[in-house]
Amino acid sequence: MKKTTWIFAASVLGIAFISCNKGNSAFKHVKGGMEYKIISSGKGEPAAYGEVMKFHFIQKYKDSTIKQTYDQLPVYQPIDSMQLPKEYFDIFKQVRPGDSIITRILTDSVFKGGLGMMPKEFKKGEYMFTNFKVLSILKLDKMQEDRMAEMKKVMEADSIHAIGQKIKDDKELQDYFAGHNIKPVKTELGTYVDIQEKGGEPVKEGQTMSVKYTGKLLDGIAFDSNVDSSFHHTEPYNVTIGRGGSIEGFEDGLKQFGKGGKGVIYIPSVLGYGTHGSGRIKPNSNLIFEVEILDVKDPAQPVAPPAVDTARKQLLKQLPLKKKN
Numbered sequence: 001m002k003k004t005t006w007i008f009a010a011s012v013l014g015i016a017f018i019s020c021n022k023g024n025s026a027f028k029h030v031k032g033g034m035e036y037k038i039i040s041s042g043k044g045e046p047a048a049y050g051e052v053m054k055f056h057f058i059q060k061y062k063d064s065t066i067k068q069t070y071d072q073l074p075v076y077q078p079i080d081s082m083q084l085p086k087e088y089f090d091i092f093k094q095v096r097p098g099d100s101i102i103t104r105i106l107t108d109s110v111f112k113g114g115l116g117m118m119p120k121e122f123k124k125g126e127y128m129f130t131n132f133k134v135l136s137i138l139k140l141d142k143m144q145e146d147r148m149a150e151m152k153k154v155m156e157a158d159s160i161h162a163i164g165q166k167i168k169d170d171k172e173l174q175d176y177f178a179g180h181n182i183k184p185v186k187t188e189l190g191t192y193v194d195i196q197e198k199g200g201e202p203v204k205e206g207q208t209m210s211v212k213y214t215g216k217l218l219d220g221i222a223f224d225s226n227v228d229s230s231f232h233h234t235e236p237y238n239v240t241i242g243r244g245g246s247i248e249g250f251e252d253g254l255k256q257f258g259k260g261g262k263g264v265i266y267i268p269s270v271l272g273y274g275t276h277g278s279g280r281i282k283p284n285s286n287l288i289f290e291v292e293i294l295d296v297k298d299p300a301q302p303v304a305p306p307a308v309d310t311a312r313k314q315l316l317k318q319l320p321l322k323k324k325n
Contacts, residue, residue, distance in 0.1 A: 027102075030087040033109035038091070039100040044137070047079045047093050052138040054146065061107075061128045064121075071275060073150055074135055076143050101132040162270045166190065169268035169286055176218055176266075176286075184266055191252040192266035199261025203241050203296055209254055210236040210295040216288040223280040236294050247272050250289060259296040265289040 027035035047053050054076055058068035069075060081089045091101060104127045111122075122128075138146055173192060177184065184192040203209055214225040225231045239246050239254060249272050253265030267287040277283040 027104065030090065032087060032105075034087055034103055034105045036091055036101060036103045038095060039102065040096070041098050041100070043098065044096050046096055047137045049079055049081075049093070050140060051079050052140055052143045053077045053079060053092055053095070054135045054138055055132050056135065057130060057132045059128075059130050061122065062126075073147070073154055076138075076147060078140065095134050095137075097134055097136045099134045101130075101134070103130045103132075104128065158275070161275065165275075165284060166268065166270050169270060169284075172218070173266055173268065173286055184264070185256070187252055187256065189248070189252045189271065190268055191249045191271055193253050193256045194264040194266070195256060195261070196264070197260065197262040198256075198258060199293055200258035200296070202258050203255055203293075205242040206240065206299045208238055208240045208297045208299070209257075209293055210238055210297075211254065212236060212292040212294060214290045216290070217281070218286055218288065221280075240299075249287070253289065254291065254293070257291070257293045259293055261291075261293040263291060265291060 026037045028037060029035050054074050056069045056074050058070065059066040077084070077092070079089070079092055084092065091103075095101060106124075107122045107126050107128060108124050110128060136146075170190070176182075177192075182194055184194040186192050212227050214222055214227050216222050222228065222231075226234050226237055239251060241251060241255060244251075247267065249267030250265065252271065253267065257263065265288070267289065269284045269286050272285065272287045273281050273283075275283045277285060281287070
């Protein structure tokens with residue numbers, strides 16, 4: 001699925017503030033059962049074809065937030081009928097910078113439209129809302145520059161957050177260790193490791209480790225495992241050290257082991273999935289990984305080309321070719 005289309009599939013699952021249930025007459029109807037209204041507070045010209053609408057959104061069903069972008073990069077959506085469903089193209093080309101858009105759709109229409117069976121927490125005949133806040137309208141050639149500036153802001157905010165979160169993570173882990181009589185070793189990066197069997201020589205940069213693992217939250221609930229068959233993947237997990245293929249704390253913890261090693265890695269959230277979480281892992285969650293190192297392999301060596309007899313080659317170049325009779 002293209003990156004530009006996910007928001008519109010997701011918006012059917014969602015949103016706005018509960019106060020939007022009032023004033024129903026203000027909503028206009030569009031194809032597919034969706035309704036919308038534009039709260040105009042912006043100035044300037046409406047979005048033109050080929051320009052880019054920069055916005056944040058939040059999705060809600062009743063009091064539950066399903067998804068929102070206010071703690072991450074805004075969405076950059078080209079106003080292009082080839083990339084947008086018709087109903088959104090017709091809505092977006094009406095807005096100005098500073099405007100808000102509220103869409104709503106009945107749960108019946110959402111799941112009737114091919115999103116599968118209705119989850120039990122959703123009830124028929126109830127509305128789901130999406131609230132968009134239009135930040136600006138950009139020319140296409142300015143989008144990348146603007147995105148980079150926003151990315152810098154997010155990174156700076158994340159850095160400030162990480163300082164406070166790091167202290168919070170460490171206290172939570174220290175309390176956990178005290179309560180469970182665990183005395184792990186803290187790495188320079190900030191990961192904690194309880195080494196039960198160190199194994200062979202510590203792994204080196206570029207080597208690949210084959211690992212059996214079970215990942216848990218501090219409450220003991222497992223979120224992933226290649227040991228427990230109920231997670232439906234029991235093959236060893238291969239990690240090449242230094243390649244960045246896994247979360248930072250996991251790789252940092254693995255560096256403390258060699259082949260045959262066993263132990264437990266305790267990962268602060270700032271070295272795990274951070275503020276975004278992942279699947280069953282909620283944002284700012286500290287993690288536990290029980291690991292066993294099955295094997296450590298050196299990187300494959302490139303095959304050297306056959307050696308060339310340079311002297312012979314040069315000699316042959318100097319000899320006259322033998323004429324054919």
